[in-house]
Amino acid sequence: MTARPPGPVFGIARRERIMEALRRTGAVTVRDLAVELGVTEITIRRDITALADRGLVTRVHGGATLRSALDTSIARNPDAAGPALYRIGMVVPSLSYYWPQIVNGTRAAATAARVQLVLRGASYDPADQRRQIAALLESGVHGLLVAPEVSGSAGLAILTWLDALSVPVVLVERRAPHSAALRRLEWVSTDHDFGAKMAVHHLYEQGHRRIGLALARDSPTAPQLRRGWEQALLQLGLDTDVVTATLLDIEEATEREARFGEIVSTCRDTGTTALIVHADPQAILFGNYCADHGIDIPRDLAIVAYDDEVAENGTPPISALRPAKEYVGRLALETMMTRLREGSSRPIQRTVVLPELEVRASSIAQRTG
Amino acid sequence: MTARPPGPVFGIARRERIMEALRRTGAVTVRDLAVELGVTEITIRRDITALADRGLVTRVHGGATLRSALDTSIARNPDAAGPALYRIGMVVPSLSYYWPQIVNGTRAAATAARVQLVLRGASYDPADQRRQIAALLESGVHGLLVAPEVSGSAGLAILTWLDALSVPVVLVERRAPHSAALRRLEWVSTDHDFGAKMAVHHLYEQGHRRIGLALARDSPTAPQLRRGWEQALLQLGLDTDVVTATLLDIEEATEREARFGEIVSTCRDTGTTALIVHADPQAILFGNYCADHGIDIPRDLAIVAYDDEVAENGTPPISALRPAKEYVGRLALETMMTRLREGSSRPIQRTVVLPELEVRASSIAQRTG
DNA sequence: AACGAATCGATCAGAAACGAACAGGGTCGT
DNA sequence: ACGACCCTGTTCGTTTCTGATCGATTCGTT
Numbered sequence: 001m002t003a004r005p006p007g008p009v010f011g012i013a014r015r016e017r018i019m020e021a022l023r024r025t026g027a028v029t030v031r032d033l034a035v036e037l038g039v040t041e042i043t044i045r046r047d048i049t050a051l052a053d054r055g056l057v058t059r060v061h062g063g064a065t066l067r068s069a070l071d072t073s074i075a076r077n078p079d080a081a082g083p084a085l086y087r088i089g090m091v092v093p094s095l096s097y098y099w100p101q102i103v104n105g106t107r108a109a110a111t112a113a114r115v116q117l118v119l120r121g122a123s124y125d126p127a128d129q130r131r132q133i134a135a136l137l138e139s140g141v142h143g144l145l146v147a148p149e150v151s152g153s154a155g156l157a158i159l160t161w162l163d164a165l166s167v168p169v170v171l172v173e174r175r176a177p178h179s180a181a182l183r184r185l186e187w188v189s190t191d192h193d194f195g196a197k198m199a200v201h202h203l204y205e206q207g208h209r210r211i212g213l214a215l216a217r218d219s220p221t222a223p224q225l226r227r228g229w230e231q232a233l234l235q236l237g238l239d240t241d242v243v244t245a246t247l248l249d250i251e252e253a254t255e256r257e258a259r260f261g262e263i264v265s266t267c268r269d270t271g272t273t274a275l276i277v278h279a280d281p282q283a284i285l286f287g288n289y290c291a292d293h294g295i296d297i298p299r300d301l302a303i304v305a306y307d308d309e310v311a312e313n314g315t316p317p318i319s320a321l322r323p324a325k326e327y328v329g330r331l332a333l334e335t336m337m338t339r340l341r342e343g344s345s346r347p348i349q350r351t352v353v354l355p356e357l358e359v360r361a362s363s364i365a366q367r368t369g
Numbered sequence: 370m371t372a373r374p375p376g377p378v379f380g381i382a383r384r385e386r387i388m389e390a391l392r393r394t395g396a397v398t399v400r401d402l403a404v405e406l407g408v409t410e411i412t413i414r415r416d417i418t419a420l421a422d423r424g425l426v427t428r429v430h431g432g433a434t435l436r437s438a439l440d441t442s443i444a445r446n447p448d449a450a451g452p453a454l455y456r457i458g459m460v461v462p463s464l465s466y467y468w469p470q471i472v473n474g475t476r477a478a479a480t481a482a483r484v485q486l487v488l489r490g491a492s493y494d495p496a497d498q499r500r501q502i503a504a505l506l507e508s509g510v511h512g513l514l515v516a517p518e519v520s521g522s523a524g525l526a527i528l529t530w531l532d533a534l535s536v537p538v539v540l541v542e543r544r545a546p547h548s549a550a551l552r553r554l555e556w557v558s559t560d561h562d563f564g565a566k567m568a569v570h571h572l573y574e575q576g577h578r579r580i581g582l583a584l585a586r587d588s589p590t591a592p593q594l595r596r597g598w599e600q601a602l603l604q605l606g607l608d609t610d611v612v613t614a615t616l617l618d619i620e621e622a623t624e625r626e627a628r629f630g631e632i633v634s635t636c637r638d639t640g641t642t643a644l645i646v647h648a649d650p651q652a653i654l655f656g657n658y659c660a661d662h663g664i665d666i667p668r669d670l671a672i673v674a675y676d677d678e679v680a681e682n683g684t685p686p687i688s689a690l691r692p693a694k695e696y697v698g699r700l701a702l703e704t705m706m707t708r709l710r711e712g713s714s715r716p717i718q719r720t721v722v723l724p725e726l727e728v729r730a731s732s733i734a735q736r737t738g
Numbered sequence: 739a740a741c742g743a744a745t746c747g748a749t750c751a752g753a754a755a756c757g758a759a760c761a762g763g764g765t766c767g768t
Numbered sequence: 769a770c771g772a773c774c775c776t777g778t779t780c781g782t783t784t785c786t787g788a789t790c791g792a793t794t795c796g797t798t
């Protein structure tokens with residue numbers, strides 16, 4: 001999963017990955033871990049025993065879970081002791097896709113900082129977001145981590161409202177428009193523009209000259225990807241008109257297949273040889289479609305997915321840009337903490353974090369004569 | 370990969386190379402290091418023991434990893450004791466204006482982190498900057514804080530060079546162009562664009578509708594100010610053509626007076642009632658000129674200075690945008706420290722900091738009937 | 739309640755890594 | 769030149785890590 005520069009995997013790294021998986025999903029099985037980490041089950045069991053002895057996890061038959069309140073074993077986590085100093089509210093637009101990892105990163109940092117994190121899931125609807133935020137404010141929080149709608153007049157209204165709140169607000173994975181009216185909002189966000197550029201450059205280096213873009217519909221990230229993609233094409237002197245750029249939606253299988261068909265034929269017509277596909281689940285489905293219709297990836301069409309939740313599991317594995325979600329969450333909380341500690345004397349700070357390009361088979365140029 | 374010049378590798382250099390490899394991959398084996406460094410394993414083990422005693426790495430059976438969260442060994446805070454662990458080089462283009470405060474902030478943070486800061490003043494000449502940076506690298510630093518030239522082909526060349534260095538680099542008060550080729554550089558910079566926008570908005574709120582801009586010549590900040598100023602005028606629907614925008618230079622009194630005269634008359638001709646003056650020493654001089662020529666500030670002409678070193682001492686005191694220079698310096702060092710501690714597994718991070726608007730008499734609308 | 743299947747852990751074993759003790763070679767100060 | 773000292777390498781017994789075996793335990797189903 002984490003394809004870092006090659007380094008040996010020691011026991012401690014294995015345990016870290018167990019904790020990581022645990023934070024992500026809440027529970028792990030010995031068997032899955034043994035397969036994933038390439039060791040036998042007894043080794044995993046011993047790892048879990050060691051972690052449990054330190055009070056970090058709760059052992060269960062067949063695996064482990066995050067430390068449970070019902071766990072009566074002796075070692076109480078010393079870091080968790082003591083009352084929380086701050087209560088911080090967090091509102092994210094979804095709790096199923098993309099956001100769980102960000103929440104995980106935030107929660108891990110919150111635990112380390114002894115902060116009570118109050119999470120609320122909203123939708124992508126501005127009114128709903130506002131309602132959730134207001135509810136949190138009423139319940140009394142010291143700060144807010146929010147991922148609100150930022151586009152359109154509704155977005156601007158929310159941002160203006162947030163900017164004027166008496167508690168500090170840090171946007172997570174969102175940036176406010178560069179307006180002088182919003183001068184108190186801070187944020188931590190992935191630089192999706194840059195990610196799209198990296199994808200284009202990577203495909204360019206693999207020899208592609210007509211690089212298309214398929215965006216998820218209704219995604220707040222989509223405009224940034226489009227901008228980065230366009231700019232990269234311009235910087236490289238590539239054509240922007242000919243290549244395809246279409247919207248996708250994950251629902252309705254037949255409609256989706258039809259859309260995939262359109263995209264493929266447009267690629268043929270325009271000579272597009274490479275495609276950036278927004279959201280990797282879509283990329284996998286698209287890869288399947290191609291396989292079903294005799295289109296070889298990457299020979300006939302190279303693919304880079306944007307986002308990296310499942311891209312690894314495609315056939316072939318799909319190259320992907322991976323936003324550092326846990327890290328964004330962690331950094332957002334740390335920004336909030338320093339804000340709370342240092343108050344308004346500290347200047348407003350806005351951070352972007354670069355995604356990483358994970359190169360897999362779907363975009364590697366064939367070695368042919 | 371890292372092609373070192375042949376020659377004896379002494380103990381300290383060996384440990385630094387161990388840390389370097391560790392930052393690159395996150396984990397190393399005793400065996401590999403022994404082969405690579407041409408010493409026996411017991412020597413490497415002793416090195417690792419020493420590093421672990423200082424809390425820099427986590428010892429594991431077979432090698433070492435970067436300090437792990439699961440490592441509960443005593444040395445909790447690696448910065449707490451012992452000699453300075455890191456040597457960090459810093460190159461700034463000037464040691465007389467603007468930069469001393471940034472250096473102060475950096476130095477304070479360096480002292481707190483028990484880091485040795487090696488400062489070099491360069492000029493605004495790219496070749497000179499490169500020379501100074503190269504000298505620092507040769508003297509052996511673990512990281513670089515640099516404020517290089519970023520514009521033009523010379524700037525791009527320096528940035529590309531910096532991006533490829535083996536030691537981490539954090540730009541201070543500079544941003545690299547948003548190019549996918551520069552994907553390792555980090556930075557901490559004031560958002561001067563935003564500062565200019567704040568100035569325009571402030572003047573707009575004071576009733577001004579024709580807002581001019583006077584920029585310092587040859588300043589790397591000038592293009593950002595111009596961009597922010599232009600965008601703010603556009604966003605507010607103000608005229609951009611009529612208002613004045615001129616270059617200033619601080620030398621030669623007579624020439625300067627002449628230039629001031631031009632600006633004042635252009636303001637009259639275009640109906641410009643407010644002016645943003647880049648660099649507050651110039652703003653003070655301009656204020657003096659106006660006083661000498663019967664132009665009342667702020668009644669006839671409102672002034673906001675960009676930068677706030679001396680603006681307070683004008684007659685009247687001049688409103689100014691104050692970049693949080695100490696803070697930028699401090700944040701740059703902190704970014705460097707986390708980079709050194711956590712290695713390349715940490716994503717690239719780029720931060721902007723907003724300046725503060727200091728409202729004084731020179732821009733406050735008169736309360737007239 | 740009983741059964742089979744899965745999971746667990748005590749024990750053993752092999753390979754690798756480790757460290758204590760000693761030895762050699764170099765540097766430094768006198 | 770001399771010895772004190774530091775760094776490094778060698779030897780060899782000890783420890784650690786991982787996996788395999790197999791009886792004991794637990795879980796889920798009938």
